[in-house]
Amino acid sequence: MNKVEKMLDIKIIRENIEKVKRAMLARNQNIDLDKLLNLDKERKVLVSEIEQLRIKRNRWSEEIGKLKKENKNISSYFTSDVNALKNRIQEQDKQLSAVENQIEDFLIRIPNIPDESVPIGKDAIDNKIIKFVGEPKKFSFNPKYHWEIGEKLDILDFNIASKISGSRFAVLKNEGCDLERAIISFFLDIHKQNGYKEIMMPYLVNRASMRGTGQLPNLEEDLFRCANDDLYLIPTAEVSVTNIYRDCVLKESFLPQKYVSYSACFRREAGSYGKDTKGLIRNHQFDKVELVKFVKPEASDEELESLVLDAGSVLELLKLPYRLVLLSTGDIGFSSSKTYDLEVWFAGNGMYKEISSCSNFKDFQARRMNIKYLENKKREFVHTLNGSGVAVGRTFAAILENYQQEDGSVTIPEVLQKYTGFGVINSKK
């Protein structure tokens, strides 16, 4: 299987070398593609040499087999040539697998090619704001940060969290628990109404799954790993859900498949030491409702747009102001071809912050995972997409900040009240 995956990938690079080079440049990636192509040529030569040797060997063996069946003397066939042939094949085979390993190592680290509609840019500064939805509320007082509000209401506790686990963890208490569960249920219900099937997946996955969606090998340092069992904690339900169809051939009529999945997510947040150290924004463990789609290639552009609408719909229903941003080539993730971020308004900071990331991976993940479908009796790779629908912890925080009242209480968005059973969280003090 791995060999298949390699060769298909390299075929595309071989045939579109200039395009791939430009794409890597746009991503600020320094990958020696010429070296890769040389390895590819080397591979080709070795393969055909080995094939020639095998043809010889197979004919020879066949001959011996025939004679043996007829009980004829075969000793004359065992000349030193036969052994030489065998040894030669073994040697060449070793060389080949060394070359293939090098190619594999190259390919697995090459990111996806950005879609043509993605703005070229160095980083987040070159992202393009598409639209604003809803308007930030004007406060007659100085709005507080969500962790201040939450601790005062005794629904968040970071002291206990750091004692039990360390920094970047949160403990939810009292109505905080209700609110968290309410948000999760609300998200799931809305997305199910929009045609997504709910699924609950394992939080621990193997290496192959992480490679499939593209977290490995490059993002290893941002993953929690259980060394004894060589399992990883998922940084997003995307990993478990997208891998459902790894090594599968789907019927055309089966597509599109749309899933919604709640999960806890785990991230080491290596390299973000200074950022968002307080509150719920950047924790090692957080809840998220994820949307995942498997679609036919010609549908994926459109499916990304509808995915963005589906993610945005829950924010609109919660009446949380947000803006939609198209990420530049310098800011999109490793596996993605095109990504929109939804950034929700945080009244405390007075800024928009990411609450959902919706991506079209095209066939990038499908190639890694070998997910195909039958198109006119031919097998083609599916396209995969996913997006948060949306991050639960950040929604919790956004509600606190946007719905805070001057007296320190927080009102609950109307659509959530049937889930929480209450309309306001008051201070107990």
Added chain:
RNA sequence: GGAGAAGUGGCCGAGUUGGUUUAAGGCAUCAGUCUCGAAAACUGAUAUAUGGGAAACCGUAUCGAGGGUUCAAAUCCCUCCUUCUCCGCCA
């Protein structure tokens, strides 16, 4: 964690003394014959990847994964994975 059994093509299932076996047989699917039409029956086709070729076609690899023995492995040896059964332990 301990003991045992098994993993073959879309599915079922042969193969177990290594040798014209990519793999019998059945089911399913597709096409054709027959029929007014259908069923039945009959005939034929039906894996994937990759290399060569305009094509017909030819080659190579693949019988859970990886490695080994051999001129030759689905068949022998080693490691790993998965599933099932029994025991133990815990929810």
